[in-house]
Amino acid sequence: MTEKPIIYVLDTNILLHEPFAFLSFDEHDVVVPMTVLEELDSIKDRAKDVSRDARVAIRALEDTLKDASPEQVLAGVPLPNTNEEHTQPGRLSIFNDFGLKQKKGALSHNDNDNRIINTALYLQEHNPDKRVVLVTKDINMRLKGKGAGVAYVEDYRSDQLVDDIKFLTKGYHKFEGDFWQNIKECESETTGRYTQHLLDKDILPSAFLNEYLVDDEKTFAGKIVGIEDEKMLVQDLGYERLMGRSAWGIHPKNIYQGMAFDALLDPDIDLVILTGPAGCGKTLLALASALENVVERGLYEKIIVTRSTPDIAESIGFLPGTEEEKMAPWLAAITDSLEVLHKQDESMHGSMNYIMEKANIQFKSVNFMRGRSLQNAVVILDECQNLTAAQLKTIITRCGEGTKMICSGNLAQIDSNYLTALTSGLTYIVERFKDYPGSATVNLNGVVRSSLASFAEENL
Template sequence: MSETLAKYFVLDTNILLHDPLAFLNFDEHNVMIPMVVLEELDNIKDRQKDVSRDARVAIRSLEDVLKDATPEQIVDGVPLQRVQGDHQASGTLAIFPDYELQQQESVLSLKENDHRIIQAALELQRKHAPATVVLVTKDINMRLKAKGAGVKFVEDYRTDQLIDDIRLLTKGFYEFPGDFWEGVGDVESRQDGRDTYHSISRELFPQLFYNEYVIDETGEFAARVSGYDEHHVELLDLGYERLMAYDAWGIHPKNIYQGMALHALLDTSLDMVILTGPAGSGKTLLALSAALEMVIEQGIYEKIIVTRNTPEIAESIGYLPGTEEEKMAPWLAAITDSLEVLHKNDESMESSLNYIMKKANIQFKSLNFMRGRSIQNAVVLLDEAQNLTASQLKTIITRCGENTKLVLSGNLAQIDSYYLTAVTSGLTYVTERFKDYPGSATVNLNGVVRSSLAQYAEENL
């Protein structure tokens, strides 16, 4: 392979923390890991944080590739074809000895780790010219600094990005223009117990997914896709009024989007429900009310496990006093607030809350709890899922065992992570990956129902 055709990708530390096997995703090109990245991974691996596990996995993955190589081969590049597993990598992996770099006449001081990585990219750019050298980092500010320092090609890591525009993300429902029945034409209907199914032409739908809801502009028709083939679509007729009449722990839908969400949440045939939408659209309240209904009233599940991603400054909750539940309480205030709303009219709200917490076996858990566990007979409510990466969500989803329902909720406009955007969020990734999975449903809760003030703020700020 000629050097002019081969690209060199310099990876920042956050890439390996985001995806420990990232170096296998650059096809025939060469991957360079600056020595300072290994130093940062070494410093991170012993921290009491979720990220420490990712650092250890990344270190072990690199060691598996480089363990039999000589020092000269490690600097020149070790072929990635020798790595077993399902990947297309045919380039090389090398460690760049950035400690040999001398301070150049530059505004970037080599005392900063980020600057050493940028300087390594500049040195490789000079050494391998005219080959393309690309610095890959999820740090937006570092991308700006690298461009300013003279790195020609700087990119985000987009291997787990499935869409380019968040407006392309599936909403989980399709709004049929006009009156549904006027535009359908031929239809075959059948009765199965209390349920009515309609078979119509697939040509009426621009795209189609299992469990996608269908409504029309008249506000009278509502259905859900129960199956389809090359020519036909089978719809489960739900009825607009029937959806709006749903009840879960005293909560009724305030709009058709909440009606679709409540229908999906109460459907035990669905293992996972994804709720997206703006602040105040009712995601947390609906999820909690449905969970209480299924655990206490219906007895389908045995407990409710509530978790969320804590802010990075508090990834380690050990410094907080009390039990794990008490430590997590500050980060799960949205759940306790929703519980208070559900019982605000009780004679003694505090007694009611204590009774419900015990009766429903509500457990507040940190994400660390999910690792290595198999969760059985539970409803798992994962709030603020927009701040998780695809690999973190995979860890949680794969923990769900028999008779477990997972509810992911998040607002892609409120991402707090330094490295995630709406299109690279794990919530976006999972929504796209599972949009045609028969055991899941997605509902985007259009409209703010919290208050007129909240709605105006969402629309105008």
């Protein structure tokens, strides 16, 4: 029995979340109600980040439909075939939901959401041989759609790489007891100060490159540096040696910070992703290692610090000054960390000003990163849980030769109305880069800021 053809009716928030979403439905038909175009038109002129996505969506739709006649637009225009397995591409059409007659018992036409739901109901009634699916990220609209009689209502999850945040890669694996009790066969080779072990992959079937291995007994710490067939090559880092790592006078307070320092100070790792709760040391470790790499080691020429800028509470309006002065309130976490690093100095502010100039620390806005090429720099992207996958791609692709990027964020502190822990760009890059040889992920498990912060993280 062959599956019914599917018609997907898209809500506005789908195209705001991912402007090219209408290309992601393989060989199935996609319907964009006229109300969606109206909403995109009203959003595109707003002074917010979402207006850019609205404009991109409008241009993408226009590129697909520009050569079609009005009759073809209503009937459906073939979509670009992005999957070679599908010889019959889907079709994109615009549906004039403003022309629908108000039926008895139907939802009122006065509300935009209602008109989109009525479109799905109309198509469902007139296409009994097809499965009509309303796709929206609005939970309330999904409930209204089901209540109005739409048989199939779904969220859009093409960018969702994990089904539950608890399955997100932590960047390390912790063995119970003594690590060597789990090993049956091992070939070891010592080169210089480091020893490498060739182990069976059976002990960790889902192993990936640059994943750290530690045990409960605090006797072993290693990192996977190679995977081939059923074997994996583990570099023995040494538990005490890992805990002895330091940068700019900062020493790790737990093994998770030790693993983070190892990745942050490794010149062969171009992307380091730090996740974890508030107060686990993400920003402090990133800044300390950046200063160590730029000032002490001379591996890079400058430090660029940026972050997204959502309002947690009410906006305080426009801020005066240059780009760096406008970004200063948003990047107070960086200046706080600089104060911690230099609080023992005779003149803390003098030291901070000297280091800001010596390390060439620049505060930049995410909004102005497009089109840039960042060379020989350490880029610290703070609070990146509030960025979408597309925004993170824009920033990461700015990195040129000799640049190291540090992305940090806490998935429990998402301030965007359009993102969840599962659809955040931070979750996306953790999964996408988990087996890339030039990246490492470390989940900094444990709050070290204070007992108050630790209690709040666990109980609020």
